[in-house]
Amino acid sequence: MMLHPHRVSAVLIGAPGYVTLLDDSLNGWPDTADFETVFAQPLDTAALARVAVRIIVGNQNLDKAFMSVPPDSPIWAERSDAAGHNRVERAQALAENLRRNGLTVELVLADECRHAFTAAIQSDVVDFLVRSAAPPRIRQSRVCALASVRSPMPGLPR
Numbered sequence: 001m002m003l004h005p006h007r008v009s010a011v012l013i014g015a016p017g018y019v020t021l022l023d024d025s026l027n028g029w030p031d032t033a034d035f036e037t038v039f040a041q042p043l044d045t046a047a048l049a050r051v052a053v054r055i056i057v058g059n060q061n062l063d064k065a066f067m068s069v070p071p072d073s074p075i076w077a078e079r080s081d082a083a084g085h086n087r088v089e090r091a092q093a094l095a096e097n098l099r100r101n102g103l104t105v106e107l108v109l110a111d112e113c114r115h116a117f118t119a120a121i122q123s124d125v126v127d128f129l130v131r132s133a134a135p136p137r138i139r140q141s142r143v144c145a146l147a148s149v150r151s152p153m154p155g156l157p158r
Contacts, residue, residue: 002032003039005047010132012125013055015087015115017067018080019094022048022101028077049102052132056121057091058113087115 001011002020020029022045027034035043069080083093088109095107110121
């Protein structure tokens with residue numbers, strides 16, 4: 001989404017773990033200060049603002065296991081835990097950060113759900129993608145077909 005925002009019309013982020021915030025304060029994956037150096041192109045926030053974003057996470061997805069990056073890890077970076085200590089906190093921090101930077105973000109906290117891809121969440125995912133599809137690049141039938149191929153759901157066309 002950040003590298004090629006002009007290529008997508010919608011992005012659905014499910015239960016974000018490690019998140020990159022739009023923030024020029026530090027280099028590394030938690031922030032975007034060195035984006036242009038790493039990717040040889042500037043971050044196009046105007047194009048990002050045209051992407052529909054929905055973040056969905058279970059409201060009980062509060063487990064802290066695997067959420068911290070230990071300092072001896074090859075992916076450790078300053079502020080790697082700045083967005084929160086569990087997936088709900090990180091989803092909320094990411095949504096707020098994207099909104100502050102001009103993006104329209106829908107944040108959904110799925111009731112009575114931990115870290116599982118339930119039927120209710122599957123339905124929400126398909127509804128969002130169909131609603132956000134931008135003809136003629138993506139048509140509803142192609143979105144449904146893609147969803148059914150990746151995760152078979154009753155009632156979707158095959």
